[in-house]
Amino acid sequence: MGEKVGLPCCHEIPSSESLYNYRVYWQKNTTEVVLAYAAGKMISKLERYENRTEMDDRNLTLWISPVEILDNGPYQCVVQHLGILQNPVVVCDEPVTLFVTADFSNPNITAEVSNHSCESAEMVVSCSSHGGFPKPKISGAVNNMSLMWNTSRVSKSSLGLYNVTGKLWLNITKDVSFTCSIEYNGFVKSSSWLLKKPNECVVHTVPPSYNVITASSIIIIVFLLAITLAARYLPRHVCSHCCEPQDSVEEGVKECMKPSMSSKVTSETSSV
Structure with missing residues (x-):
């Protein structure tokens, strides 16, 4: 042209x-x-x-x-x-x-990571070219191995020129070389792109189930109640065995040595 x-x-x-x-x-x-x-x-x-x-x-x-x-x-x-x-x-x-031929533009390749983990990465690869004639054929390859496009679309402008776009979903585990080629009337326009696997390692954790969360909450509540009750009643129980303060140390010792009336009754009852 x-x-x-x-x-x-x-x-x-x-x-x-x-x-x-x-x-x-x-x-x-x-x-x-x-x-x-x-x-x-x-x-x-x-x-x-x-x-x-x-x-x-x-x-x-x-x-x-x-x-x-x-x-x-x-x-x-x-x-x-x-x-x-x-x-x-x-x-x-x-x-x-x-036979009239209009050269297509050099293929434009873009890549977007949709999801990735430590082992692999899911990528959406797009390739587009425009302004050529006659109707083209688009092809793709990863490390020189041919792939089928998931979607491809060819449109025609008012001037009779063609535009072409292809999309491909890839799952890669390492860096790979991607090539997009536009073939028309015996001519070929190609571009290559290095698809890099992301370095970040994303570990997908499974959130705990509802039952686990409920059980954990109940255990924590019971534990807190136990601590509260212990803090409230344990000092009173210990002081029940303690001696009341006396006017003097000597009298206090004597009081502590005297068995209580209830203890004596209990002992006699046990003997009977």
Whole structure:
């Protein structure tokens, strides 16, 4: 696209004659007359080819410049020789096909980590290219091993150019080389990208179940209640065996040595 191309005709006028002795028709798709000559003069030219086409008056080559996407397709050169009585005789009638190519942009590769752990990483890889012709084929490879795209989409612009996008979900355990290739009309555009496994190690912990949380809460509550009750009643129990303070140390010792009435009754009851 954008270059100058010459479409060869099936006949060349000999040096002894001139274009005046011929009728030449250049047609596209057998329905559109690109241009036509008769008796050495142009008699017709398609508007879309205005200021973009010219014909060699000796070898009848059709030159197109600049080439557009819509110029792609089959053409036909029809040559008629005009005799003495101006009766046209078909000299040749052969087709020629023009393949127009528009280069795609270098594939743009992006990668996003969707999830990862210590062992592996899940990645979403995208590859896109635009502005090319004809309709392309997109392919991908990891470490030179071909992969099928999970999704691929090809769209066509108003100018007849194609855009292509592909997406791939990968699970990698180490750094790998990813290659995206766009193939069109025998041409290939490729780009490579190093997919790196994240260095961070994320350990996925399982949250405790509802029963475990409930049981743990009950144990903690019981433990706290036990501590509270112990702190409240343990000093009173210990002091019940202690002696009341006396006026003097000597009297206190005597009081402690005296058995209580209840103890004596208990002992006598036991003896009986």
